[in-house]
Amino acid sequence: MEHVVIIGNGIAGITAARHIRKLSDKKITILSAETEYFFSRTALMYVYMGHMRCQDIEPYESWFWEKNRLELKKAYVERVDTDNKTLFFKEGGSISYDKLIIASGSVTNTFGWEGLDLNGVQGLVNKQDLETLEKNAPNNKACPHAVIIGGGLIGVELAEMLRTRDIKVTMLVREEGFWANVLPLPEAEMISQHIISHGVNLKHLSNLEKIIGDADGNVKAVITKEGEEIPCSIVGITTGVKPNISFLKNSKIETDRGILVNRKLETNIKDVYAIGDCAQQREPIGLRPAIEAVWYTGRMMGEALAQTICGNHFEYNPGNWFNSAKFFDIEYQTYGWVFSEERRKDYEEQFHWKCRSNLRAVTVSYHKETREFLGINTFGIRMRHEVFDRWLNEKRGVEYVIKNLSQANFDPEFFSRYEKEIANEFSSITQLATS
Amino acid sequence: MSTVQRNMSLTGEPPKTINGQQKIASAIGLIGLLILALALFNVDFPNKSVWLTASLTAIGGGTIWFSIAAYSNKHEGIKNDGIYFKSLTSKGFWGWILGISLTLFYVLLYWFPQYLGYVQGGDNKGVVALFDPLSKFLNGGPASQWFLYGTLYTLAILAFGIKFILKYRHNKYEKLRTYSVMFFQLGFAFIIPELMQRLNSETFSLPYYDLKNIWPLNHYNFEQYRVDDFISAGNIGIGLLIFGIASIFIITPILTYKYGKRWYCSWVCGCGGLAETAGDPFRHLSDKTQVAWKVERWVIHSVLVFVVLMTTAVVHSYLGDDTSKYWLTKDVFLISVGVFLTLVFTGVWVFKREEIQKDARIGSIAYFVIIITLIALHFTTGKTLFLFDAETLRSTYGFLIGAVFSGVIGVGFYPIFGSRVWCRFGCPMAAILGFQQRLFSRFRITTNGGQCISCGNCSTYCEMGIDVRAYAQKGENIVRSSCVGCGICSAVCPRGVLKLENGPLEKRINPNEILLGNDLDLMNYVNK
Numbered sequence: 001m002e003h004v005v006i007i008g009n010g011i012a013g014i015t016a017a018r019h020i021r022k023l024s025d026k027k028i029t030i031l032s033a034e035t036e037y038f039f040s041r042t043a044l045m046y047v048y049m050g051h052m053r054c055q056d057i058e059p060y061e062s063w064f065w066e067k068n069r070l071e072l073k074k075a076y077v078e079r080v081d082t083d084n085k086t087l088f089f090k091e092g093g094s095i096s097y098d099k100l101i102i103a104s105g106s107v108t109n110t111f112g113w114e115g116l117d118l119n120g121v122q123g124l125v126n127k128q129d130l131e132t133l134e135k136n137a138p139n140n141k142a143c144p145h146a147v148i149i150g151g152g153l154i155g156v157e158l159a160e161m162l163r164t165r166d167i168k169v170t171m172l173v174r175e176e177g178f179w180a181n182v183l184p185l186p187e188a189e190m191i192s193q194h195i196i197s198h199g200v201n202l203k204h205l206s207n208l209e210k211i212i213g214d215a216d217g218n219v220k221a222v223i224t225k226e227g228e229e230i231p232c233s234i235v236g237i238t239t240g241v242k243p244n245i246s247f248l249k250n251s252k253i254e255t256d257r258g259i260l261v262n263r264k265l266e267t268n269i270k271d272v273y274a275i276g277d278c279a280q281q282r283e284p285i286g287l288r289p290a291i292e293a294v295w296y297t298g299r300m301m302g303e304a305l306a307q308t309i310c311g312n313h314f315e316y317n318p319g320n321w322f323n324s325a326k327f328f329d330i331e332y333q334t335y336g337w338v339f340s341e342e343r344r345k346d347y348e349e350q351f352h353w354k355c356r357s358n359l360r361a362v363t364v365s366y367h368k369e370t371r372e373f374l375g376i377n378t379f380g381i382r383m384r385h386e387v388f389d390r391w392l393n394e395k396r397g398v399e400y401v402i403k404n405l406s407q408a409n410f411d412p413e414f415f416s417r418y419e420k421e422i423a424n425e426f427s428s429i430t431q432l433a434t435s
Numbered sequence: 436m437s438t439v440q441r442n443m444s445l446t447g448e449p450p451k452t453i454n455g456q457q458k459i460a461s462a463i464g465l466i467g468l469l470i471l472a473l474a475l476f477n478v479d480f481p482n483k484s485v486w487l488t489a490s491l492t493a494i495g496g497g498t499i500w501f502s503i504a505a506y507s508n509k510h511e512g513i514k515n516d517g518i519y520f521k522s523l524t525s526k527g528f529w530g531w532i533l534g535i536s537l538t539l540f541y542v543l544l545y546w547f548p549q550y551l552g553y554v555q556g557g558d559n560k561g562v563v564a565l566f567d568p569l570s571k572f573l574n575g576g577p578a579s580q581w582f583l584y585g586t587l588y589t590l591a592i593l594a595f596g597i598k599f600i601l602k603y604r605h606n607k608y609e610k611l612r613t614y615s616v617m618f619f620q621l622g623f624a625f626i627i628p629e630l631m632q633r634l635n636s637e638t639f640s641l642p643y644y645d646l647k648n649i650w651p652l653n654h655y656n657f658e659q660y661r662v663d664d665f666i667s668a669g670n671i672g673i674g675l676l677i678f679g680i681a682s683i684f685i686i687t688p689i690l691t692y693k694y695g696k697r698w699y700c701s702w703v704c705g706c707g708g709l710a711e712t713a714g715d716p717f718r719h720l721s722d723k724t725q726v727a728w729k730v731e732r733w734v735i736h737s738v739l740v741f742v743v744l745m746t747t748a749v750v751h752s753y754l755g756d757d758t759s760k761y762w763l764t765k766d767v768f769l770i771s772v773g774v775f776l777t778l779v780f781t782g783v784w785v786f787k788r789e790e791i792q793k794d795a796r797i798g799s800i801a802y803f804v805i806i807i808t809l810i811a812l813h814f815t816t817g818k819t820l821f822l823f824d825a826e827t828l829r830s831t832y833g834f835l836i837g838a839v840f841s842g843v844i845g846v847g848f849y850p851i852f853g854s855r856v857w858c859r860f861g862c863p864m865a866a867i868l869g870f871q872q873r874l875f876s877r878f879r880i881t882t883n884g885g886q887c888i889s890c891g892n893c894s895t896y897c898e899m900g901i902d903v904r905a906y907a908q909k910g911e912n913i914v915r916s917s918c919v920g921c922g923i924c925s926a927v928c929p930r931g932v933l934k935l936e937n938g939p940l941e942k943r944i945n946p947n948e949i950l951l952g953n954d955l956d957l958m959n960y961v962n963k
Contacts, residue, residue, distance in 0.1 A: 011889070019961065043890035050517035052895050059889045059904055061724060164516040198510065295888050300953045303961055317954040324886050326929040329512030329605075333886065333931055382931030385884025410883055410934050412925050414607040 003027045004309060005087065005097035007077050011295055012276025013103035014038045015302025016309070021068050023310040028069070029095065031087070033076035035127050037062065041105075042295055044130050045157045049164045080251040082269045099271045099309055102248075102259055103302070106241035106277040106293050115211025120219035120234040124158050125241055133161075136234045140166045147171075147222050148236040149208045151178045155238035156191075156327050159200050162236075170201040170230055172208055172222075178327070182340050184363050186352045187377060191327050193358060198328050211235050241293050243278040256280055258291045263315040265305045273309070275301035285318065287337055294323060320392045321375070322385060330359055335388035336375025338365040348374060351398070351429065353422045355380065362422060366398035373401045381418060382410035402426045456504035464497025474562040475551065484568035491586070495594040502598035511605035513927050515896070523850065524716050530850035538847030545838040548580035574632035585625055588709060592620045595712035602715070608922045608935070612701055616708035623647045624705045641668050644675060647703050649682040651742040652864035654837060658829070659753040688871060694937055695878025696868035697920020704864075706857060709846065710898065711921060714854025718898035718923065721853035727900055731860050731917065732794065738836055739866040740802050744809075744821050745828040747772050752825035769820070773810050776803065787874045790944075836861060855898040859917055869916030877937040878920065879944075880913035882906060885951035886932045893924035893933060907932050910951050914944050 004020060006013040009032035017028050043057040065072055076090040086096045108123025110116055122132050137143035146162050148155050151173030159169050175181060177188025178195060196202050207225040214220045221231040243258035254260045254268040258280030265273050276298035277291070284290045300318050307314040324333045339348060349368045354361040360380030366373050373396050376388060387408040391401055406419040453461070470480075470490035480486040506514060523529040543550050552561020559567055563578050566586060570578035596617040603609035624645045631641055642661040650656045656679055665672040690698045700707045710718075747769070754765045780803050783791070791799070813820045821828065845857030858865050872878060880903070887910070893903035899917045903924045906913045913933075925933040951958070 040889040040891060042888040043892075046890065046892065049515075050520040051515040052891055053519055056891045056895045059891065059908060296885055296952050299885075299951065303951070303953055304957055307957065307960055312960060314957060314960070317957065319952055319954050322885065322952060324888075324930040329510050331929065331931050382883070382934070385886055389884065410881075410931060412606065412608045412922060412934060413936075414611055416607070 001025065001027050002098045003029065003096070004099045004101065005095060006030045006101040006103060007087070008032060008103035008105055008276070008278075009035065009038045009072070010041060010103060010105050010276060010298065011038075012105075012298035012302045013101065015299045016101055016103065016275060016306050017070050017302075018068070019303055019306030020309055021070065023306060023312075026310075027071075029071040029073060029097075031073050031075055031077060031095070033074065033090075036072065036074055037065075039127070041126075044124070044127070045161050048130060048133060048161045077247055080248055080253065082252050082272060085271070097271075100273065101305065101309070102245075102253075102267075102272065102274040102278060103276045103298070104244045104247070104278045107244045107246075108237055109240040109242040110237055111208075111239060113208055113210055115213060115219070115222075115235075116237070118211055118213040118219045118235075119217055121211055121237065122234065123237045123241075124154050133234075137162060137165065137167060140168070143167055143233040145170070145230075145232045146234045146236060147230055147232040148238055149222075150237065150239035151175065151180075151202075152182075152238055152240060153179070153325050154241075155236070156195060156325075158236045158238055159195065160198070160328050163198055163200065168201070169199070170203065170232070171195070172206040172224060173202060173204050174207055176204050178202070180340055181342060183377070184338065184340055184350055184352065186354065187361055187363060187379060188340075190354060190358055190361055190379070191330065194328055194330055241277065243280065243291060245278055263317070264308055264313065265301060265316050266308075273305055275305050285316075288318070288321065296322065320389050322389075330380050331382065332377070332379050333383055333385075334375065334377045335383070335385065336365070336373070336392050338363050338375040338377045351402075351426055353418075353425050355418060355421075360418065362418075364398060364401065364426075371397045371399065373398045376401075383408045384410045454504060457501050460497045460500035460504055462497075463493050464501065467491065467493025467495075467497060471562055471565070474565040477552070477561050480565060483565050487565050487569060490565070491590055495590055498594035499597050502601045505598075506601040506604070514602050515927065518716070518719060524719075526720065526851060534848055534850040537849065538843055541838075541843045541847050544580055544584055545842060551580050551583065553580045570629075573626070573629040576632065582629075585629075588705070589620050589625045591713045592705075592708045593617055595715070596708075599712050599715055603926065606922070606926050609926060612922070613712065615702045616704070616711060619647055619703050620705050620708050639668055640664050641672060641675070645705070646675075646678065648705070649687065649699075649864060650679065651739070651746065651867070652704070652706070652862060654742050654746065654832060654863075657746055657750055659749070662753075683867075687868065688875075691868050691871040692876050695876050695918070695920050695935075696865065696872045697878065697918075697935070699868060700858065700865060700919035701921045706841065706845070706862065707855075707919060710849075710854040710858060714846075714849050714898070717849045717854045719853070719895050720851065721855060721859070721898050721900035723894050723897070723900050723902050725902075728902075729794065731900070733798065734860045735862070735866045735869075736798060736802070738840075738861050739863040740806070741832060741836065742863040743772075743776075744806065745825075745832045748821050748823075748825035748828050751820055766814075769810060769813070773807060776806060783874065790874060836863075853898055853900070855900075855919070858919065859899050865917070865919070869918075872918070873914060873916035877940065877943070878914075879936060879938065880918065880924065881934045881936050881938075882910050882912055883930075883932045883934070885910060886930050888930055890929060892927040892929065896923050896927045898923070903933070910945075912943065912945050 004026050006017055006028070009030050013030060017030055020026060020028060037058050038060065039057045040059060043052065046052045047054055047057060077087045078090040079088040081088065085098065086094050088094045106125055108125050115121065120136050122136065123129055124133065137146060145168040148158055148169060148171045151171060155171060156178070159171055162169050175188070177183070177185055178192040180188035183191070192202055192204065209223045209225045211222050212220050219232060219235055221229050222235055223229050245255050245259055248255055248259065252269055253272060258278050259267055259274035260282050261267055261274050261279045262282055265275055265279065267274055277293040279291070279301065281290045297318065301316050304314050304316040320336055322335045326332065338350065339345065347368050348365050351364045352361065362381065363377040364373070365375045373391060376383070402423050405422060406417065409417065409419065467490045470486055474480060519525045523533065552559050552563040554560060558564070559577055563580055563583050566578035566583045569586065570576060570582045596613050599613050600610050624647065628643050628645050631644065635641060642664045655661065662676065665676040687699070701711055751765055751769060754763060754768055755761060756764055758764055780799065809821050812818055840861040841857045845861065848856060887904070887907040889904055889908045891904050893907060894901070897903055898921065899919060901913070901915050901918060903913055920935055922935050925935060
């Protein structure tokens with residue numbers, strides 16, 4: 001019986017395992033150094049916030065693994081010997097495989113600042129980071145003040161977490177609006193205001209110079225490039241993530257920033273595959289980045305690779321881009337492509353609508369000449385994935401999308417509707433442009 | 436070294452203790468309860484209406500002030516911070532204290548009302564006596580332990596209803612639903628029946644009737660004394676009796692077809708009303724394991740079978756044999772019940788067979804065969820219908836299900852098992868509505884394509900113990916008989932994945948039509 005070994009029990013590895021089991025009787029072993037059972041990484045924040053317990057963020061009950069004959073092993077893979085198809089563990093021992101799937105995920109990305117090794121400097125990527133945070137910032141007596149470096153998805157989660165324990169939070173953001181390297185500026189500014197309204201001291205256009213510690217090696221303060229010294233007990237590094245591939249250093253598997261794979265998710269070595277955050281496409285797919293560190297793409301790669309492993313050769317061929325997040329109380333969904341100023345294509349035109357409450361906004365992006373609908377960002381209004389996926393596939397025009405926007409509404413019953421307001425504003429702007 | 440004591444595991448620390456205003460509000464509420472407690476221990480209050488008003492105002496006002504202080508200075512949004520850190524809401528010390536106190540109260544209420552001060556046919560004492568003035572004002576007579584219970588129950592739904600509305604003030608569905616249960620509790624369950632008592636005289640008497648309390652939740656609605664009262668009360672009484680029957684066979688099926696069982700369970704019902712308001716802080720304590728789901732299906736449907744047998748036996752026991760006196764005789768009734776059950780059974784088996792799981796098939800066949808055999812045995816051998824005497828069945832049901840299950844376990848154990856234990860495991864009304872919802876309804880919870888991140892908020896905050904995430908992460912719609920449509924899964928979802936909807940029956944259940952983001956070719960293979 002063929003033995004499939006999967007390194008990593010995150011969403012990519014587990015999805016691959018589940019689908020391989022659906023399609024075949026292969027022996028499947030899943031290795032993880034992080035936790036015994038699969039959990040939802042995106043839900044780590046809710047454990048610290050007291051919304052859920054650790055066991056609540058595990059999507060499957062413990063009997064699930066045995067019932068589906070998925071063998072779980074808690075071990076850290078230190079060395080990969082592809083010649084002999086063997087993995088060696090840090091704890092000692094080894095395991096051999098017929099097919100190897102690397103789904104080892106991400107680690108915190110840093111920029112080599114001085115003081116990164118001080119106690120109290122941490123990221124928020126894995127379960128151990130959560131445990132460290134619980135130790136470093138149990139309450140506002142032990143940790144009166146935190147500084148977060150970087151305005152992205154993990155940064156805002158960390159800010160929300162710390163605010164639930166009344167810890168003062170200062171956030172250093174390089175851009176002039178929150179996550180402005182991804183969001184169009186009007187939206188970035190709205191989210192910045194919302195974060196500030198939650199008591200976060202959000203500093204725009206602010207960069208970290210170095211972190212300084214006390215005599216015991218604990219964090220004392222950060223110093224910004226702008227020359228400000230901010231005292232603090234912990235420093236959250238949330239300047240993105242990078243593939244977790246250091247254990248492959250001495251292997252024959254070809255890597256760049258991530259593990260290089262082709263469209264079939266195969267590495268340069270036969271029978272070795274990589275999926276999820278740690279994989280890097282040799283040729284980026286469409287407008288997607290070569291490394292996609294997103295829950296959904298990890299899941300999609302897992303589904304696609306399971307087919308290939310089971311003899312049904314398949315390329316990873318993602319459909320229309322989509323993503324979602326929540327910034328304190330404002331939900332965000334995106335379908336298709338809406339780019340920030342720095343990444344905007346020449347042909348991309350954007351229409352922005354913002355609710356008077358400053359809690360809802362919509363940006364529709366479309367082609368300047370053909371007026372083809374390219375994508376939508378929606379804040380505070382839920383919209384249907386299926387409808388936008390269809391409209392994008394049908395290459396609908398922007399007027400059609402605006403006119404039929406109510407079909408896409410996914411807010412709960414009785415919620416106030418804004419489609420009319422959006423349509424009126426759109427037509428008044430386009431009339432201005434044409435007259 | 437920090438002086439803060441740290442736990443061994445990832446348990447976290449409470450965000451903060453309650454603020455100053457909340458402390459004062461709690462004190463006021465507790466003073467209100469203290470007045471009741473003093474009355475319970477026979478402190479004789481001189482001016483009862485003043486003290487009762489003071490007590491109820493303090494309890495209600497304290498709760499409302501507490502809620503305003505808790506939520507009004509915060510942003511609109513989900514307010515679950517620290518729920519698992521608080522002793523009261525995470526089965527800690529205060530949770531157990533509250534659970535035990537509530538349970539003791541129910542034990543007194545059901546079996547030892549004399550300790551509450553209830554004196555049958557004489558002057559009340561203790562805490563029941565404190566409620567005499569309000570009872571006299573509403574229905575003209577002295578209070579009973581049930582009047583006291585009804586008043587406190589209504590007060591709880593109103594005060595905690597306002598708390599719930601403040602907590603979910605960003606969510607119109609939650610607000611409207613809560614206004615609705617507050618209205619039905621105050622009007623239909625409390626004021627109207629109390630005022631109706633005033634109409635009763637020597638020649639005219641209506642039973643206490645909460646119009647929205649439908650059989651089989653109201654398991655005693657067709658007992659002899661009530662039916663006699665209805666019939667002897669002329670047109671109004673007959674009207675009420677017909678309404679009671681129409682509720683089961685006409686009104687309920689139509690509304691459930693259109694909106695799912697939520698129209699009743701989380702918009703109208705009093706049990707649901709209390710669970711959604713006073714029980715809201717405990718909703719996450721429901722058991723989400725698959726084992727619990729299996730137990731739930733057997734227990735709730737067994738209760739349903741029990742109530743059908745019990746009611747059939749009771750009605751059968753007081754009907755006559757003489758067709759010339761009244762067309763509905765014992766035999767006509769029994770045959771009608773048999774025919775009706777056979778029709779439902781066959782209908783489901785013919786049209787909805789594929790949708791029934793294995794254990795449900797076994798259970799339904801077994802129960803059906805048993806009931807029909809018992810009826811047949813009765814006709815052929817003349818044995819006591821259903822082996823037990825009707826009165827035994829009635830009193831056993833009243834004790835086990837009516838009192839122990841719905842009261843003591845259902846509410847007393849809120850802080851231990853969560854707020855909907857009765858609705859989930861016991862309520863036969865929920866079983867009937869759930870059966871309709873699963874097989875003949877437009878209601879479903881729609882999953883938004885591939886947006887689920889498996890975080891688990893939906894499952895955690897499902898008071899009915901449904902593992903919502905198990906469906907959402909596969910892109911499947913949620914069509915479950917137990918879902919009461921409270922809408923909280925949708926509210927707590929951080930990624931906008933869930934929506935309660937009424938829509939066409941086609942594609943209501945969609946295990947094979949999922950959009951998780953991959954190209955369609957692959958999805959065809961995945962679905963194979």
